[in-house]
Amino acid sequence: MTPQLEPYFKQVDGLADHFIERLRQAVAIPSVSAEDERRPDVVKMGHFLHEELKKLGVETELRPLGKQPHKEHLDLPPIVLGRYGNDKNKRTILVYGHYDVQPANKEDGWNTEPFELSIDDKGRMFGRGSTDDKGPVLGWLNAIEAHQKAGLDFPVNLLMCFEGMEEHGSEGLDDFIMEEAQKYFKTADAVCISDNYWLGTEKPCLTYGLRGVQYYSLEVSGPGQDLHSGVFGGTAHEPMTDLAKIMSSLVDVDGTIKIKGIAEQVAPVTDEEKGLYKDIAFTMDNLYESLGSKTGIFPDKERTLMGRWRYPSLSLHGIEGAYSAPGAKTVIPAKVIGKFSIRTVPNLDIDEVNKCVEEHVNAEFAKLNSKNTCKVFCQHAGKWWVASPKHWNFTAAAKAVESVFKVKPDLTREGGSIPVTLTFEQATGKNVLLLPMGSSTDAAHSTNEKLDRYNYIEGIKLLGSYLHYVAEEPMNN
Amino acid sequence: MTPQLEPYFKQVDGLADHFIERLRQAVAIPSVSAEDERRPDVVKMGHFLHEELKKLGVETELRPLGKQPHKEHLDLPPIVLGRYGNDKNKRTILVYGHYDVQPANKEDGWNTEPFELSIDDKGRMFGRGSTDDKGPVLGWLNAIEAHQKAGLDFPVNLLMCFEGMEEHGSEGLDDFIMEEAQKYFKTADAVCISDNYWLGTEKPCLTYGLRGVQYYSLEVSGPGQDLHSGVFGGTAHEPMTDLAKIMSSLVDVDGTIKIKGIAEQVAPVTDEEKGLYKDIAFTMDNLYESLGSKTGIFPDKERTLMGRWRYPSLSLHGIEGAYSAPGAKTVIPAKVIGKFSIRTVPNLDIDEVNKCVEEHVNAEFAKLNSKNTCKVFCQHAGKWWVASPKHWNFTAAAKAVESVFKVKPDLTREGGSIPVTLTFEQATGKNVLLLPMGSSTDAAHSTNEKLDRYNYIEGIKLLGSYLHYVAEEPMNN
Numbered sequence: 001m002t003p004q005l006e007p008y009f010k011q012v013d014g015l016a017d018h019f020i021e022r023l024r025q026a027v028a029i030p031s032v033s034a035e036d037e038r039r040p041d042v043v044k045m046g047h048f049l050h051e052e053l054k055k056l057g058v059e060t061e062l063r064p065l066g067k068q069p070h071k072e073h074l075d076l077p078p079i080v081l082g083r084y085g086n087d088k089n090k091r092t093i094l095v096y097g098h099y100d101v102q103p104a105n106k107e108d109g110w111n112t113e114p115f116e117l118s119i120d121d122k123g124r125m126f127g128r129g130s131t132d133d134k135g136p137v138l139g140w141l142n143a144i145e146a147h148q149k150a151g152l153d154f155p156v157n158l159l160m161c162f163e164g165m166e167e168h169g170s171e172g173l174d175d176f177i178m179e180e181a182q183k184y185f186k187t188a189d190a191v192c193i194s195d196n197y198w199l200g201t202e203k204p205c206l207t208y209g210l211r212g213v214q215y216y217s218l219e220v221s222g223p224g225q226d227l228h229s230g231v232f233g234g235t236a237h238e239p240m241t242d243l244a245k246i247m248s249s250l251v252d253v254d255g256t257i258k259i260k261g262i263a264e265q266v267a268p269v270t271d272e273e274k275g276l277y278k279d280i281a282f283t284m285d286n287l288y289e290s291l292g293s294k295t296g297i298f299p300d301k302e303r304t305l306m307g308r309w310r311y312p313s314l315s316l317h318g319i320e321g322a323y324s325a326p327g328a329k330t331v332i333p334a335k336v337i338g339k340f341s342i343r344t345v346p347n348l349d350i351d352e353v354n355k356c357v358e359e360h361v362n363a364e365f366a367k368l369n370s371k372n373t374c375k376v377f378c379q380h381a382g383k384w385w386v387a388s389p390k391h392w393n394f395t396a397a398a399k400a401v402e403s404v405f406k407v408k409p410d411l412t413r414e415g416g417s418i419p420v421t422l423t424f425e426q427a428t429g430k431n432v433l434l435l436p437m438g439s440s441t442d443a444a445h446s447t448n449e450k451l452d453r454y455n456y457i458e459g460i461k462l463l464g465s466y467l468h469y470v471a472e473e474p475m476n477n
Numbered sequence: 478m479t480p481q482l483e484p485y486f487k488q489v490d491g492l493a494d495h496f497i498e499r500l501r502q503a504v505a506i507p508s509v510s511a512e513d514e515r516r517p518d519v520v521k522m523g524h525f526l527h528e529e530l531k532k533l534g535v536e537t538e539l540r541p542l543g544k545q546p547h548k549e550h551l552d553l554p555p556i557v558l559g560r561y562g563n564d565k566n567k568r569t570i571l572v573y574g575h576y577d578v579q580p581a582n583k584e585d586g587w588n589t590e591p592f593e594l595s596i597d598d599k600g601r602m603f604g605r606g607s608t609d610d611k612g613p614v615l616g617w618l619n620a621i622e623a624h625q626k627a628g629l630d631f632p633v634n635l636l637m638c639f640e641g642m643e644e645h646g647s648e649g650l651d652d653f654i655m656e657e658a659q660k661y662f663k664t665a666d667a668v669c670i671s672d673n674y675w676l677g678t679e680k681p682c683l684t685y686g687l688r689g690v691q692y693y694s695l696e697v698s699g700p701g702q703d704l705h706s707g708v709f710g711g712t713a714h715e716p717m718t719d720l721a722k723i724m725s726s727l728v729d730v731d732g733t734i735k736i737k738g739i740a741e742q743v744a745p746v747t748d749e750e751k752g753l754y755k756d757i758a759f760t761m762d763n764l765y766e767s768l769g770s771k772t773g774i775f776p777d778k779e780r781t782l783m784g785r786w787r788y789p790s791l792s793l794h795g796i797e798g799a800y801s802a803p804g805a806k807t808v809i810p811a812k813v814i815g816k817f818s819i820r821t822v823p824n825l826d827i828d829e830v831n832k833c834v835e836e837h838v839n840a841e842f843a844k845l846n847s848k849n850t851c852k853v854f855c856q857h858a859g860k861w862w863v864a865s866p867k868h869w870n871f872t873a874a875a876k877a878v879e880s881v882f883k884v885k886p887d888l889t890r891e892g893g894s895i896p897v898t899l900t901f902e903q904a905t906g907k908n909v910l911l912l913p914m915g916s917s918t919d920a921a922h923s924t925n926e927k928l929d930r931y932n933y934i935e936g937i938k939l940l941g942s943y944l945h946y947v948a949e950e951p952m953n954n
Contacts, residue, residue: 224769230893234790248725292701295848313711318799371772416707
């Protein structure tokens, strides 16, 4: 049965200004989780959400997470939990979002006050957290309110989990999810996360895959302390020379990873997969626009999307311990730590990748015949994630997109990592869907972050519509 | 005629405590030239010297250098000039030193207050500037005073030039020296600089050569702004990848410079030169001690000394624009600037070296087939310097060493650069001698800088003795 969504959509349109006002109030709370002195604002934002949920009749609670590790004077902000409906005849959808934001200062290059929602004549709503992730989080609340005001039955039971530390490592979240998997989250039939972006600006997408990441420190040391290059240059093995050699051996200019054993682990491209890329709403101009240059590796969009989504990549990030300031300093650094990371894809195994990296580095260093000391270690590792886009969770979302935007969504993966996705999948054993609200130009994490009015209001329709289709989709796994 | 130095030496010994007190007063003035807020202390130190010189009857003046370039609110500290004696029948020696010091904070790891002279039971006098360069500068004043108190005729006319910006680029000094070459410095017959160190701890040396330095910035850029490695890794040419390749192509782990055309310019080793190294008071253990490790390139001292003094070297210093903090950041830096420098020796030509570097970098970058942009440029260049150690200025100093230390000095070169040396040589056209007072363990520029009481007091004897022998040496060029 196709849901009758017109009354809901009309209600959302009618409440648009009210929903924007709610976003304005949320953006006005500078809930920057990375700045200790802003912690009270993060907590304030958690309480704001808690109060808004209560007003909507949602059963809600604030769950403390204890002290922040390594900063015992700081309480972690609470997890805001919510339960709306508890009808055994309805499906239960668990949604996740975060109410903290990235740092922002007007002086960094913002055209408007970052913590005041400013709407320009193109309907762009500028403000820190507008798109990441206050807009999407409020989207769920707004969907509930529109149903209430339209007198419509809410189609599912909704479980909500909103955290306040996402922009600062999601401290405490993984343990909490694991702990509540068979308690608060026990009844969830599927999970939906709205914390990513459309691939472009025109066409919605559903995201079913993420790359993992393994981040390495490659340390070369020799002298007991930094040396003067005049006094010691030409007489001592220099750690920077060794490090440059090893870093340059990891990856080629065309992105090919030179570490033996990585490419062999990558899942082969199937014929079915090959056909997926050409229809994705993405052009090389989209790439060039987001790069700010024409320095792409591949001439075509298919290979570019595969490079982003389904092949591993290796990036050199920088060097700790070497001279990094402007100007000139004639130092021979005594200990340098190269930083690089590998984006991983199916079927790369975390331990196997670590082993390949260690073997490569050790072999390359041995070739050098240096008297310095070299070691490499994995700072942190997060696994790749790929869900089945054929699951009812996805087919429901696809129908919802069509009902709102009159277009079939692209099925996309992302090159980056959202570790909580995998945590929810592993903790609940349920299908997880990434259902973005904002577009690729929203500048999350950057200056002048924004959410388009169009994406916000239509996004609220999308979230509600998705829940209706979820209620109707046949069980398929 | 051999000078009769015993009365002078006795007088120096008798005044030792007084001379140490003078050094204590000087160290107590934190004349840190690199820190804007300390500028008044640098000026105060200049005035202290001026007053001390006046008390000794030296004709002295403070010469303003105007505003500091790029910091127009700051006056440069004055040059302290002094003239002691103006007898046409005597030789005139121009001495240079500096009265500013490196930054120092107790918290950096000093065992004592850096601006309080602290003498331990081994006679080590700890304090910022003790050896670099307040001890040597006061050495000249002390030599004058000891002559006066012993009722001895001063053997030469002494011209003094003490600057207050040596540790911060000697701003304004070169122009000043060029300007005064035919004025204040016109009558100088030779130049003596005491601002370097013995090669070890036991045996004095005279220094007749320095390497030059050419410092490069190697810039690779591509994207319009820093990128997220998850989103763009594997799809765009990364400047860090290109930079690592080029940096690793510049030099081998054993110090061999891989830039075509550099080795070809190095003056061949003569048979006479070959014999010089084996007698130098230097051991591989000296190297290992100063390195704080056994990571020397060569097993023998001869090749090590040649690597330091007479062969060029290339050091990679670091990268500007890449991630350099502890921890992890998954950034693809948009523009990275590799810093490296070449220590130069006879007969490397500044322009020719620049040309070789440019050609090498351009060729290596072309090989990469990258869409990024690469450029290299020389930030600053200072020429190598080699003087004749057979000049009377050196033979006088050698005899002075024998008279004080009962040993022939080593004739050494240095791997580092003291640009003012070449400036004085070029401006005056006279022979320049580097006559160190401190030893290799003095930790100039580091924490716990010190000057041994022995080196200070015997050094005062050395400076005075040197002037006596200068008065006696036959003209040889």
